[in-house]
Amino acid sequence: MSDVYVVGVDMTKFTKAGSTRSVSELGARAALMALDDAGLKIQQMEALYCGNLGQAAAMVGQRVLQEIGQTGIPVVNVSNACATGATAFREAWMAIKAGVYDVCLAVGVEVMGKGLLGGGGGGGGIPKEGLLGSGTMPAVFAEAGMEHTRKYGTTFEQFAKVSVKNHHHSTLNPKAMYQIETPLEMVMNAEMIAYPNTKLMCSVNVDGAASAVLCSERKLKELGLGKRAVRVRASAMASDPWQERDLVMPDVNTCTRLAAKRAYEMAGCSPEDINLVELHDCFATAELLHYENLGLCKDGEAGRMIDTGEVALGGRVPVNVSGGLLSKGHPLGATGIANIYEVCTHLRGEAGKRQVPNARFGMTHVIGLGSACAIHILEKAN
Amino acid sequence: MADAAKKPLPVVDFLKLPDIGGPYLEGQKCKKCSAVFIGPRAHCSKCGARDSMEATRLSNQGQLYVFSIVHRSFPGVEVPYVSAVVDLEGGGTLKGNLINVEPTPEKIKLGMPVEVVYKDALGRKDREGNSYISYFFQPAKA
Numbered sequence: 306m307s308d309v310y311v312v313g314v315d316m317t318k319f320t321k322a323g324s325t326r327s328v329s330e331l332g333a334r335a336a337l338m339a340l341d342d343a344g345l346k347i348q349q350m351e352a353l354y355c356g357n358l359g360q361a362a363a364m365v366g367q368r369v370l371q372e373i374g375q376t377g378i379p380v381v382n383v384s385n386a387c388a389t390g391a392t393a394f395r396e397a398w399m400a401i402k403a404g405v406y407d408v409c410l411a412v413g414v415e416v417m418g419k420g421l422l423g424g425g426g427g428g429g430g431i432p433k434e435g436l437l438g439s440g441t442m443p444a445v446f447a448e449a450g451m452e453h454t455r456k457y458g459t460t461f462e463q464f465a466k467v468s469v470k471n472h473h474h475s476t477l478n479p480k481a482m483y484q485i486e487t488p489l490e491m492v493m494n495a496e497m498i499a500y501p502n503t504k505l506m507c508s509v510n511v512d513g514a515a516s517a518v519l520c521s522e523r524k525l526k527e528l529g530l531g532k533r534a535v536r537v538r539a540s541a542m543a544s545d546p547w548q549e550r551d552l553v554m555p556d557v558n559t560c561t562r563l564a565a566k567r568a569y570e571m572a573g574c575s576p577e578d579i580n581l582v583e584l585h586d587c588f589a590t591a592e593l594l595h596y597e598n599l600g601l602c603k604d605g606e607a608g609r610m611i612d613t614g615e616v617a618l619g620g621r622v623p624v625n626v627s628g629g630l631l632s633k634g635h636p637l638g639a640t641g642i643a644n645i646y647e648v649c650t651h652l653r654g655e656a657g658k659r660q661v662p663n664a665r666f667g668m669t670h671v672i673g674l675g676s677a678c679a680i681h682i683l684e685k686a687n
Numbered sequence: 688m689a690d691a692a693k694k695p696l697p698v699v700d701f702l703k704l705p706d707i708g709g710p711y712l713e714g715q716k717c718k719k720c721s722a723v724f725i726g727p728r729a730h731c732s733k734c735g736a737r738d739s740m741e742a743t744r745l746s747n748q749g750q751l752y753v754f755s756i757v758h759r760s761f762p763g764v765e766v767p768y769v770s771a772v773v774d775l776e777g778g779g780t781l782k783g784n785l786i787n788v789e790p791t792p793e794k795i796k797l798g799m800p801v802e803v804v805y806k807d808a809l810g811r812k813d814r815e816g817n818s819y820i821s822y823f824f825q826p827a828k829a
Contacts, residue, residue, distance in 0.1 A: 421761065430698065431811040431819055432761075437698070438770035438782035439757045447755035448772055455753060455797045499770070500756035500792060547733040550752065552725055553782040554772050 309401045310525050310534040310686060313343025313518035316646045319482045319511040319634035322417040328357060328365055332414035333372035335514035335639075339410070343518040343530065347374035350518070351406040356383045356393035356413040357638040369412055384638075386673025387587065388542070389413060390515065391641025395540045395679060397519045407524040413643070414514035415636035422510075423674075438553075443507050443588060444499035445674070449557055450590025451501070457605045459593060461501040465492040466611045467589040468506045468631055474618055475628020477659035482511045482634035492589075506589035511634030515642035517649075531687060535649045538574070538666070539682035541567035545675070555674045557591065561598035564678040568668070569600070572682040576600035579622060579682070580664040581651055583644035585672045586629040596624070599670060599680075618659060626651070626659045641679060644669040652685040698808050698821040701726050710805040710820060712745040714779045723778035746776040747803040748827065754797075756790050765809075771824050773801055787825040800827035 315338035317331065325331045332355065340347060347370075355366030361384035370380065385392040390413025397409035423442040434440060453459045469489050475481035487505050495503040525531055543563035548556045569575060582599065586592035593607040601622050602610050610616050616624040627633045627647040630640060648667035650656045665685050672678045697704050701713050715724045718741055720734040731739050754771045771785035785801065788794055801824040808821035 421759065429813075430696070431808060431813050432764075433698070435757070435760050435764035435766070435768055436784060436808055436811065436821055438772070438784055439755065439760065439768075441757065441760060443759070444755040444757050444770045448753045448770065451753035451755065451797065461792075497756075497758040499758065502755075547722070549722070549778075550772065550774070550780040553780050554753070 306402055307404070307522045309398050309519055309521065309537045311517050311537065311645065311649055311683070312520050312525065312530040312534050313339040313345060314516070314646045314649045315339045315342050316480060316515035316639070316643045317513055318480045319513035319636060322419050322510040322512060325416050325512040328360055328414055328416050329368035329372050331416060331512060331514045332357070332365060332369040332412050335414065335516040336369055336410060336412050337373055339516035339518050345408070345518060348376055349408055350376070350378060350410040351408050352378050352397070352400060353380045353410045353412065354383060354393040354396040355380060356389035356641065357415060358384055358386070358389055359415060359417070359638070365414065366412065385677045386675050387585065387637055388641060388671045388673035388677035388679045389638040390643070391669065391671045391679035391681065392542070392677065394517055394642055394645060394681070395542065398537055398540045401519055401521050408518065408520045410516065410518055411642060412514065412516045413639040413641055415638040416512045417510040417636055419510055439499065441499065443502045445555065446588035446590050447499040447502045448554060449594065450588070453594055453607065457608060459608050462489070462493065463608045463611055464501050464589045464593065465489060465503070465506060467586065467592045468492045470611070470617050471586060471625050471629040471631040472505070474626045474659060475632035477657070478628050478633060481628040481632055482509050483628070483632045502588050502590055506631070508587045508630035508635035509632065511636050513634060513636035513639045513643065515639045515646050517642055517645060533653050534686040535652050536684045536686045537681060538684045539568040539572035539680070541571060541680045543567065543678045555676055557672050557676065558594055558598050560676045560678040561595060561670065561672055564680045565599050568680040568682050574666060574682065578666050579668050580666055581626060581648065581661045582622060582624045582668045582670065583627060583629070583647050584624060584670040586625055586631050587635060589631060592624070592629070595670060599668065618661065623661050626661060641669070641671045644671065645681060645683070648683050652683060695807070695818045695820045698819045702820065702822055704820060711747070712781070712803065712822060714743050714745045715740040716743040716778070725779060725781060745779045749773040749775040749801055749803070751785065751795070751797060751799045751801050752780065754785060754795055756792065769795065771801070773824050783822055783824050785824045801825060802827045
C-alpha cells in the first residue's frame, strides 16, 4: 500500500467565539489556505472529508464547496466529538491508503458559543446539574485529574504549571487566540471554575478552521510536491473499552493508551523517537495524564515532566508548543487538523520562533468524550 | 386524588421508592461476568452476553473515588458544591453531590468512606409541580 503524504496544510487564526460570519465561510477560508499551501486547485481534489460538530446535520462540507467550487466530488461530513477533525483527516488518509483516491481534502471547522460545555443533562423530570454532581466539562476533567492525584499525589500547582507552559508557548504563535504570559500565581489565583481547574486552566472557546491536502506517493511524484511533504506514518483510533467507572467517569486514559499502542506499532517507532507532541489539553488536568498515556514517561512521572520542563519548548519532548487548546484555543471540530498543521509546520522547519530544532517525528492526539481517541504520527519526508 | 399527585417522584429511574421500606438504588448485574451497571439495559458491554441482566440492590455504603468542587455552573444552580464519584460496596459507581462537608480540598479526603442518603431534590420541581427525591452522598458516620 502507498504511503500517504500531507502536501498542503494550514489553519485560520483562532478568534473569539462567535466572531465569524458563517461556518461555511470559515471552512472555505481554511480549505483555500491548504490548497494554496499545496499549490493545487479545488478541481484537483477527488473527495472532501469535513469535520464539524455544531451543525453536524447541516451538510457543512457541501456548503464549503458551494463557497469555493462545486466540482461534484463525494463529500463526507464527520462528527466525532473532539476527535472530529482528526477523524475527517483519517478518513481521507484511509481512502488514499485503500487506493480509491489519489488526492483528498480534509477540513475541520467550528463556530463556537460561549461558556460552559457539557452538563446539559437530558431526559425528563428536573435538571440534574448540581444535584447529581456535575456534568460540566471543567468538573469532568477535574475529576479525571483527581484520579491522578489519588494515584500519584499530583498537586494543584503541578496542574497549574501546564497552563503556564502552554500560555507561554502561544506567545510565539501568531495564530493562537492568546499571546499573553500567565505566571503561576496568576493561573492559580484565577477564578476557580471546578477545583482544581481555574479559568486559566480551561481551554478557550474560539472560532477556527484548519485544512489539509493529502495525497498518494504516486501523485506526490507526479506533481513534484515532495520538498515540503510530510509522511503520515500512523493513523490510529480507539473507542473506550469497558471500565468499571465509565458510566459516570469518561475514561480518557485507556482509550488513549489503546490508540497510542496501535499508532506506535503502525509507525514502527517508539515514544523516544517522537520530537514533539500536540496533545488534547482541553483542561490543564488532562495534559498530565496523556504524558503517561502516550508513553512519553513512565506511569507516575507526569508531575516530574512538568516540574523539570522536559515538556516545554527546549525540553526533551516539547508538548503543545502551539499553545495547545488552553491558549491557542479549541474550536471543537477543527482542533484535530489544527494540531496536524502545527506538527507539519515543525517537520517542515517553518515554525519560526517556536520551532522545535531538527524535528523528524511528531505526534498528534485528540480525544472526544464518549469516547473517541485519534492519534497520528507524522514524519518529515526528506 | 390531589394527594396522590403530590407523592414525590424518583430523580432517576434507578432510584426506587417502594411503598414499604426506604428508598434504595437498583443496579443491573450481568449473570455471566458479574459486572454491575447503573440504569436499565439488556446486554452486557463488558463481556457481550445477551439478555444477561438481573436487578440488584446497590449498597448505601461506599468510598469517595474522586471529586471536584464546582464554583461555576449554569444560571440558577447554587455553587459551590462537591461533585463526587463514589464506588459503592459490592459494585457500581455513581456520581452525585457530596453534602454535609465543607467544600474545600482540605476537608475532603480521597478514599474517605461515604454513605448514600435520600432526600428532597434541592426543592427542584418539574413543570407539573411534582417534587422529587434524590440521592446524595455524605461522610459516613464513624
